[in-house]
Amino acid sequence: MLSRGRRRQNGRILAQTRFFRLVAAIALSLAAAAPGPAAxxxxxxxxxxxxxxxxxxxxxxxxxxxxxxxxxxxxxxxAYELSRAEALLYNLGQAYSKRHEVEPDPAYLRRARVLFLNFAKISEAAGSDARDARARVAAIDAQLAAMPPAGGATQPERPAPGPELESKQAQPYRPRAPGIAGYALIGAGLALGTGLGAAGLVSAGRIDDQRREEGQYVPLPSGREQLYADHYQSARTLAFVGIGVGGALALAGVALVVVDAVRGDRAGPRRAQVRPGGLAVAF
Structure with missing residues (x-):
C-alpha cells in the first residue's frame, strides 16, 4: 500500500506526462496543418x-x-519564454515566413532563417532529424538571393537637378558664322538675279519695240539694224547672266546654311551652366 504522499507525487508526475503528450500532439498536428512541428x-x-x-x-x-x-x-x-520548448522555434520560423508572404519584407525572412537554423542546431545536438529545417533554411537563402538589392530600382534613376544641366530636347536652329554668310548669299543671289534679270529683259523688250517702231515706215539701214540687234542681244545676255549669278549665289548660301545646321547638331546639346551673374548657355 503506497502512502498518501507517494500517491500524490505519482499523480503529479502523471499529470505532467499528460501535459507533455498534449503539447506534442498539438505540435504534430500543426506540422501537418501549417506552422510546423511543436514539441x-x-x-x-x-x-x-x-x-x-x-x-x-x-x-x-x-x-x-x-x-x-x-x-x-x-x-x-x-509560450517559448515559459516552456523553452525548442520546437516552438520552428513554429516561430514558419510564422515569420508566412508573415513575409502577407507583408513582403526581407527582415521577416532573415528572422525566419535564424529561427529555423537554431532549431536545426538544437535538434541535431539532441540526435533528432533536422533535415526539414535545413531545407527551409536553404529555401530562404534562395529567396533572399533572388531579391533585388535594398533600395534598387527597376528603372534607371534620373539625375537630380544641379548646377550643370544638359538639355535632351531639340534646340531651335541658331545660325553661326557660316549660316549667317549663307543667308547673306541667298539674299544677294535673289536680289541680283531678280534685279539684273528683270532689267535685262525689260531693256531687251524696249529695244525690240523701238526697232519695230522706227522701221515701220522706212526700212532701216543694215548698220542701224545691226546696232539694234547688238543692243537687244546685250540686254538679254545681261538678264541671263544676272539670273545665273543670282541663282549660283543663292545655292551657295543654301549649302552654307545646311552645313552650319548639320555641324550644330553634331556638336551635341547645349549645356546650361550656372555662372556668376545667373544662368548662361554654353555651346
Whole structure:
C-alpha cells in the first residue's frame, strides 16, 4: 500500500506526462496543418507556467490558422519564454515566413532563417532529424538571393537637378558664322538675279519695240539694224547672266546654311551652366 504522499507525487508526475503528450500532439498536428512541428515541454517548470504556455500555444495556433501572423508570433514567443520548448522555434520560423508572404519584407525572412537554423542546431545536438529545417533554411537563402538589392530600382534613376544641366530636347536652329554668310548669299543671289534679270529683259523688250517702231515706215539701214540687234542681244545676255549669278549665289548660301545646321547638331546639346551673374548657355 503506497502512502498518501507517494500517491500524490505519482499523480503529479502523471499529470505532467499528460501535459507533455498534449503539447506534442498539438505540435504534430500543426506540422501537418501549417506552422510546423511543436514539441513537448522540456525541463521542469511550475504548473502555472505549464498551463499558461499551453494556453499561449493554442492561442498562437488559432491566430496562425486565421492568418493573424503578428498575433501568432507574439503568442509563440511568450509560450517559448515559459516552456523553452525548442520546437516552438520552428513554429516561430514558419510564422515569420508566412508573415513575409502577407507583408513582403526581407527582415521577416532573415528572422525566419535564424529561427529555423537554431532549431536545426538544437535538434541535431539532441540526435533528432533536422533535415526539414535545413531545407527551409536553404529555401530562404534562395529567396533572399533572388531579391533585388535594398533600395534598387527597376528603372534607371534620373539625375537630380544641379548646377550643370544638359538639355535632351531639340534646340531651335541658331545660325553661326557660316549660316549667317549663307543667308547673306541667298539674299544677294535673289536680289541680283531678280534685279539684273528683270532689267535685262525689260531693256531687251524696249529695244525690240523701238526697232519695230522706227522701221515701220522706212526700212532701216543694215548698220542701224545691226546696232539694234547688238543692243537687244546685250540686254538679254545681261538678264541671263544676272539670273545665273543670282541663282549660283543663292545655292551657295543654301549649302552654307545646311552645313552650319548639320555641324550644330553634331556638336551635341547645349549645356546650361550656372555662372556668376545667373544662368548662361554654353555651346
Amino acid at each position: 513537448a515541454r522540456q525541463g521542469p517548470a511550475a504548473s502555472t507556467d505549464e498551463a499558461e504556455a499551453q494556453r499561449l500555444f493554442e492561442e498562437g495556433s488559432q491566430a496562425y490558422n486565421l492568418g493573424k501572423f503578428e498575433v501568432a508570433l507574439e503568442k509563440f514567443e511568450a
